[in-house]
Amino acid sequence: MRKLGILILCMVFVLGTTSVFAEIKNPDTLIKATYGTVRTLDPAVAYDTESGQRLNNIYETLVRFEGSSTDAYAPLLAVEVPTLENGGISEDGKTYTFTIREGVKFHGGESLTPEDVEYSFERNMICDPDGGPMWMMLEALTGHDSTRDQDGKIIDGIFEKIVNSVEVDGNKVILHLPMPYPPLMQILTQRWAAVFPKSWAIAQGCWDGILENAANFNNPEPGHEPLIEKTNGSGPYFMKSWEKSKEFVFERFEEYWGEKPALKYGIVKYVPEWSTRKLMLQNGDADTVSVDNTYVPEMLEVEGLKHYEVPQLSVTAAMFCQKVNPDQNTSIGSGQLDGEGIPPDFFSDINVRKAFLHAFDRDLYKEDVLQNLSDIPTNPNVPGLPYALEVPVYEFDLEKAAEYMKKAWDGQVWEKGFKMTITHNTGNDMREGAAVMLAENINSLNPKFKVEVANVEWKDYLVKYRNFQYPVFIIGWSADYPDPHNFLFTFMKSTGVYGRYMAYANPEVDQLCDEGIATTMPEERAKIYERLQNLWYEDAIGLCIYQQKLYRFYRDWVQGFVPHPMDADAAEWLMRLSKQEQ
Helix, strand or coil: CHHHHHHHHCCCEEECCCCCCCCCCCCCEEEEEECCCCCCCCCCCCCCHHHHHHHHHHCCCCEEECCCCCCCEEECCECCCCCCCCCCECCCCCEEEEEECCCCECCCCCECCHHHHHHHHHHHHHHCCCCCCCHHHHHHHHCCCCCECCCCCECCCHHHHHHHHEEEECCEEEEECCCCCCCHHHHCCCHHHCCCCHHHHHHCCCCCCCHHHHHHHCCCCCCCCCCCCCCCCCCCEEEEEEECCCEEEEEECCCCCCCCCCCCEEEEEECCCHHHHHHHHHHCCCCEECCCHHHHHHHCCCCCEEEEEEECCEEEEEEECCCCCCCCCCCCECCCCCCCECCCCHHHCHHHHHHHHHCCCHHHHHHHCCCCCCECCCCCCCECECCCCCCCCCCCCHHHHHHHHHHHHHHHHHHHCEEEEEEEECCCHHHHHHHHHHHHHHHCCCCCEEEEEEEECHHHHHHHHHCCCCCEEEEEEECCCCCHHHHHHHHHCCCCCCHHHHCCCCHHHHHHHHHHHHCCCHHHHHHHHHHHHHHHHHCCCEEEEEECEEEEEEECCEECCCCCCCCCCCCCCHHHCEECCC
16 A cells, blocks of 8 residues: 555656757756745754755765655665665664765765764754654654653653664664664655764764763754754755855865766745746746746746646645744734734634634635645645545535634633734745635634734744744645654644644544554554544644645756655755756
């Protein structure tokens, strides 16, 4: 079942266009225009696709995915991919051995050593920021999905477990797992497993390598992580410059150990206005731009372009935060149920959540906003993943929405009214469309209801939702690895990447998430994930709004793009690309 889903998702179409003969602008530079901004360049902290794009071109991992595959690998900083057959993976699945490549230089001039790999893994797990990506490495290598308990206290002995999980033996790095963890290789292909020089990282203020001091480097304040603006990888490109909310410039690393990339520069420009992005692509001032589904039909008529349809292992959802932080919060008005605001726990009443769910017109949204190009899944375990099901949904019905609002907060919501804001990230028109639909439909129920819509720049949006500032936040998730645990843990577990910021907690959900990743028996996993998907509906946790079929448009002189179902729009592997006439 798993392989079938992956094969379907990997069916990517390169669709023909009419080429026009034009001079290639900036032949040694790839220019991309998008509406995303970078939050951080620290591999232990970055957990969004825009920041990830920068890191993926600067840093390297031990292994990478092979082409468009999601379960075949090629060596990178490791000499070979460990397998059972070559002895790299032990018979019990609890030991992985990697032989480290020689002759690799970092951008700062340092030579790669096995100790750098060991330190990078340990430092990132010790750092483990709230809402960051390190839960996967921790879960695989220590059996815990965090270094802290639910009260935020450091778990006894966790740093010892981290240090003991990674060992250097000569030119080899050995990973010790407490139990078999099938997604490990997929996790190791991603940027949170990036390798950097130990001496350089310590000099920048990262963990000093002393076990007893580890707690001092755990969970840094957002915006104060030591590598937020600094990089030193071994990848084919280094950071030449970064003007926040304007542009990011890559330059080719001439001492790169591998095949020399064709392009000397890569530039990512921040252009939130669609009309400007479109004009840049038409004129050849950009080689590729972000195109939301809303604008795909008009772009299909533009000459001089080629495009790819890439079904995504991803989902975007509107999440209801059940315990908003009221401190200096402009999204909840007065902070009380007095007609001029909402209380911080407004969405803890399931009647409010069900009312919002009944106020979303799936059919109209799919037609008008998604242009019938993408689908609306019923829960976060989207089609293409193992054990995916269609569970019930709260159909569009404003009468039912009104009924639930009349029940909410013992009738006070209907009697007093409320005021709040739904926030989305600037430039994302598909998310804006969902926010506006919810606001307009909820407001139509009662003249005392005042739901407004606001947009916030992406790098700031990431910080604010993690500070519990938004009663409703709209955000997407692309697969870290193609398994239901990666999605249902994220959206539903109380310690999950999004679950925690919804302040959602259900002991049954937490137990099922733990059991799902701990068993390898398909029959048992199927039962667990069926229950979890139905709990998404029963608890009215959030609203899935789209599983995108990504349309990527390039000038027809851009060659070498390799589609991948786990690469979102932000992903751009510069070393694969070149610019030349067809």
